[in-house]
Amino acid sequence: MAKRSIIQIKDLKKVYDLGAFKVQALKGLNFDIEEGSYTAIMGPSGSGKSTLLNILGCLDRPSNGAYILGDDDVAHMDDKELSGVRGSRIGFIFQSYNLIQQLNVVENIHVPLFYQGKDISDHYDHCVKLAEKVGLADRLDHRPMQLSGGQQQRVAVARSLVNEPLMLLADEPTGNLDSTTEQEILDILDELHGEGRTLVIVTHDDAVAERAERVIHLKDGLVDQDIRKGAAKAVAN
Amino acid sequence: MRGSSLIQIVQVGFKSLRLHKLRSGLTMLGMIIGVWAVIVLVAIGEGASHDAQEAIKALGAQNVIIRSVKPMSDKVQLQGSDMEWETIYGLKNSDASRISKTVPGVIKVLPVLTQRKNITHGKRDVDCQLIGTYPYYPQFTQSKMVAGTFLNEIEEARKENSCVLTLELAEKLFAGHNPLMEKVVIRGFESAQVFRVKGIIQERVEGAKLPQQKDALGRTISANVFIPLSTFKALFGIKNIDRSVGSLSVERVELSEIRVEFGSADEVMEALPLLREALDKTRRGKVDYEIQVPINELNALKAQKARDTRMLMYIACISLLVGGIGIMNIMLATVTERTQEIGVRRAMGATQKDITVQFLIETLILCLLGGSIGVCGGWGFAWVRHHLLHTTTIVTEWSVLAAFGLSVTVGLVFGLYPARRAALLDPIEALRHA
Known part of the structure; x- marks a missing residue:
């Protein structure tokens, strides 16, 4: 079955102008990501991995090329439009969880909706359901400080789902976790994939990439390898 | 948002x-x-x-207060023995009548004669300020009667021994008893007289808050006794004897104060030069009075x-x-x-x-x-x-x-x-x- 591409990257370039000289971080990337796919992006440091993550996350703009997210070319949007795209179409999961310390679990999950102008009172049940989904039903009132790393990352996963994004974008989601907790988080991600969500994970950890259907290897700002091993898995689903 | x-x-x-x-x-x-x-x-x-x-408002914005002031020592006149000094200075009854006749805008003139005395009732004994004035003093100073009535025209005409006390003084002297119709003794240096209390007055602002109510030595006096001006002159005279400075000094002051009421505060400012002129006419350069203009002070x-x-x-x-x-x-x-x-x-x-x-x-x-x-x-x-x-x-x-x-x-x-x-x-x- 032909799945719709939700991301189309065409000749994507990024140049950092450092004054004295220019650094070409991305030298022309081309790839698509299909709806419901599970992709890992790997590469050694300096390969342009972080730059690509920032552009995919609409935190940065490419110098050249097209980035179609959904139906829109986001490569040329201004800061305000990009903020809107981040808030409505992308679910971020960070290495250091990045929860807001003064908010409790439910309030943290609600944050992306808040910036969409949606009141917590109207979406409280939705947020609670997501907390339950990641196994934190008994921690709704807890502050991040009162949670373990694994629990915090579960909150972050729930938060990334709250706005029904086109894509979950995870940056080393298990980098700060021990191996047991890492497995738990990866299981949750598998589960989400099973539900048909689109996942993009930037990682240098082979164990994490192992779970993905497709691994894109970057090297010197170019796609080095693009391995699709998903056929078997797709059939399994 | x-x-x-x-x-x-x-x-x-x-x-x-x-x-x-x-x-x-x-x-x-x-x-x-x-x-x-x-x-x-x-x-x-x-x-x-x-x-x-x-x-200041208690003095009245439409009022002017003229006070007798002892002139510099070179104006002091010697009379009698070397230890007795007599000074004659200050405002006179003639000043009051000249002001009311010649200065435009004047509605009323209130003469006031004040001396330090001592008042007793039974064993109680209080220093006080004896004030001889006319029956319209309360209206003029916006004071109100607490009990009894103020002095009237008949008492003024007959020089009767009636007096009105301030509330503070009445409290000190009678300590809770009703002072009305009681007798008090007012004692000066030369004479002691019996007076009948016929009223209690409360001045608009308590004496303590009025900076100008001080005696010759600068002591603040809040205990006032009001008697008819005619009685004052008949019984105590205008001679004020003070021995507190060592030698005997006698002062003759006909009026301590003249209060002048104008129709409005605006008229006060216009009339001020004429008021000075009327006062200076008989004084030959001697400065033995001061003019307090409440409206000026208020503005300042x-x-x-x-x-x-x-x-x-x-x-x-x-x-x-x-x-x-x-x-x-x-x-x-x-x-x-x-x-x-x-x-x-x-x-x-x-x-x-x-x-x-x-x-x-x-x-x-x-x-x-x-x-x-x-x-x-x-x-x-x-x-x-x-x-x-x-x-x-x-x-x-x-x-x-x-x-x-x-x-x-x-x-x-x-x-x-x-x-x-x-x-x-x-x-x-x-x-x-x-």
Whole structure:
């Protein structure tokens, strides 16, 4: 079955102008990501991995090329439009969880909706359901400080789902976790994939990439390898 | 931005400030002290000015008070033995009648003759100021009768031994008994006379608050006894004998004061030169009187108050400026400290405007909370001072509004820079900030 591409990257370039000289971080990337796919992006440091993550996350703009997210070319949007795209179409999961310390679990999950102008009172049940989904039903009132790393990352996963994004974008989601907790988080991600969500994970950890259907290897700002091993898995689903 | 999300931003603001209670408290302290000081200082100044204005108003804005003043010693005339001095000076009955005849705009003239005496009832004995005056004294000075009646025309004509006491004196002398129709003895240097009390008067402002009611030695006198002017002259004469300076000195003063009532305060200023002319006509350059013009004093006092208020506002502005800089300093530190939070919020879809509003509101909360505490504290202090310490202290609406307005302004002005700085942070850099 032909799945719709939700991301189309065409000749994507990024140049950092450092004054004295220019650094070409991305030298022309081309790839698509299909709806419901599970992709890992790997590469050694300096390969342009972080730059690509920032552009995919609409935190940065490419110098050249097209980035179609959904139906829109986001490569040329201004800061305000990009903020809107981040808030409505992308679910971020960070290495250091990045929860807001003064908010409790439910309030943290609600944050992306808040910036969409949606009141917590109207979406409280939705947020609670997501907390339950990641196994934190008994921690709704807890502050991040009162949670373990694994629990915090579960909150972050729930938060990334709250706005029904086109894509979950995870940056080393298990980098700060021990191996047991890492497995738990990866299981949750598998589960989400099973539900048909689109996942993009930037990682240098082979164990994490192992779970993905497709691994894109970057090297010197170019796609080095693009391995699709998903056929078997797709059939399994 | 919708109202409900604003409420949420405010709630988040409170949560963030609660995260660092001590820091938030100390930051607010600058604001609290600034606002407190504005309100308290204005209230104290207002209270003092109110008292002074009341005292002057009690003299009447349409009135002029002329007082006898002992001239310089070279004008003293020697008579009799070398230890006896006699001075003749001051206002005369003729001055009073000339003023009422020649000065335009004069409605009434009230002569007053005052000497220090001693009054006794039974065993009680009080120093007092004996005042001989006309029956219309109460209307003239806006004093009111507490009991009985004031002296009347018949008593004046018959030189009767009737007297009216001030409330304070009556309390001292009779200690709870009804003084009406009781007899008191008024004792001077040469004679002692029995008087019948026929009324108790309360002067508009208590004697203690009237700066001009002092005797020859500068002692403030609040115990007044009023008797008919004709009785005064017949029984005690105009000779005032004072031995307290060692030698015997005799002063002859016909009238201690002449109070002149004009139709309006405006007429007072026009008539003043003519009033001086009328007085100077018979004096051949001798200066033995002074003129007090309450309306002038009132105007001067008001001008002074306006200057004081302006000065206070400058000081208040400076203290709030200092408080504002403190707040800005803390907010800048907060922005640095919360860089990662800002990055997260930006990643979650917050626009630059959202971040600006969030930090601006946190600053405003600090300022408004500090301002409110300052207002309450200032109000409380003023209340205690006014009601428990019995010192007139008046909290003015404008000082509260100004203090509040200034704290909001400070919050907006000094909050904007840190808030903009937070908003303009690069989200990527901010997210990476540990």
